[in-house]
Amino acid sequence: MALDYRRRVEEAAAYIRSKISDVPSKAIVLGTGLDALLSSVEVLLEIPYRDIPHFPVSTVQSHQGTLVLGIINSDPVLLLRGRVHLYEGYDAQTVTLPVRALGLCGVKTLILTNACGAMNPEYRAGEIVLLKDHINMMGHNPLEGPNVAEWGPRFPDMSDPYNSALRAIVRIAANETSIPIHEGVYVAVVGPNLETKAEYNMLRLLGADVVGMSTVPEVLAARHMGINVVAFSVVTDECFPDELKVITLEDVLRAAAKASPKLIRLIQSIVPRL
Numbered sequence: 247m248a249l250d251y252r253r254r255v256e257e258a259a260a261y262i263r264s265k266i267s268d269v270p271s272k273a274i275v276l277g278t279g280l281d282a283l284l285s286s287v288e289v290l291l292e293i294p295y296r297d298i299p300h301f302p303v304s305t306v307q308s309h310q311g312t313l314v315l316g317i318i319n320s321d322p323v324l325l326l327r328g329r330v331h332l333y334e335g336y337d338a339q340t341v342t343l344p345v346r347a348l349g350l351c352g353v354k355t356l357i358l359t360n361a362c363g364a365m366n367p368e369y370r371a372g373e374i375v376l377l378k379d380h381i382n383m384m385g386h387n388p389l390e391g392p393n394v395a396e397w398g399p400r401f402p403d404m405s406d407p408y409n410s411a412l413r414a415i416v417r418i419a420a421n422e423t424s425i426p427i428h429e430g431v432y433v434a435v436v437g438p439n440l441e442t443k444a445e446y447n448m449l450r451l452l453g454a455d456v457v458g459m460s461t462v463p464e465v466l467a468a469r470h471m472g473i474n475v476v477a478f479s480v481v482t483d484e485c486f487p488d489e490l491k492v493i494t495l496e497d498v499l500r501a502a503a504k505a506s507p508k509l510i511r512l513i514q515s516i517v518p519r520l
């Protein structure tokens with residue numbers, strides 16, 4: 247299994263290298279409703295995931311599936327336009343295959359974005375949260391199974407997964423651009439259902455500010471390979487148990503769209519500094 251996974255990652259990486267001779271050191275994963283980030287990118291090349299060997303293809307319509315080579319603020323970047331999730335039935339290794347492949351291609355810094363629900367009562371829909379830590383409640387881990395020692399250690403450290411030096415850079419950029427951000431703890435669940443009131447209560451009690459169904463597997467795989475991580479969550483729904491409303495995918499996409507222009511400006515501003 248591990249050997250087969252390693253081969254799949256290596257074949258994906260070899261294909262990407264065959265198309266992109268000079269792979270940028272920075273990559274961005276675009277989460278639910280955040281495709282608008284592409285409007286700030288000068289696109290040089292776009293490769294459908296289905297053309298890249300072993301790349302998982304999303305089964306949800308809100309997620310595109312292309313790898314984009316582009317320029318943001320004079321800086322070359324790779325963008326993973328769309329991701330797959332555990333709730334689609336993919337295992338954690340497959341979910342993180344794109345991040346692994348980018349790691350093998352030489353990506354050193356990864357900016358992750360996602361949509362989340364907020365349990366912290368100070369957070370509002372449409373606001374941006376810079377992640378400072380996480381709790382993995384998925385019951386799955388992409389590092390399960392035999393370790394590939396060339397990629398990273400058996401027991402990777404997680405004392406600072408959301409690099410504090412990079413977070414300081416983001417805080418400065420947020421100040422300069424007058425974009426308010428929160429800094430919070432993300433708890434990852436499998437989904438695909440949203441949480442019950444009792445579950446939101448529990449997740450808040452555990453110490454999480456926001457909840458979502460992605461990102462943590464990618465962070466674990468990236469940190470295992472020594473890739474630095476910056477992660478942004480966009481609050482798409484307020485999950486305060488006493489006043490919980492019905493949440494639809496449309497609400498989630500609308501809130502993500504509202505936050506997109508702010509997140510675009512912030513990412514444009516930080517990319518050259520990372």
Ligand code: HPA
Nearest residue numbers: 361362363440457458459
């Ligand atoms: N729960 C889990 N994942 C989410 C939510 C939520 O409320 N909102 C957006 N992604």
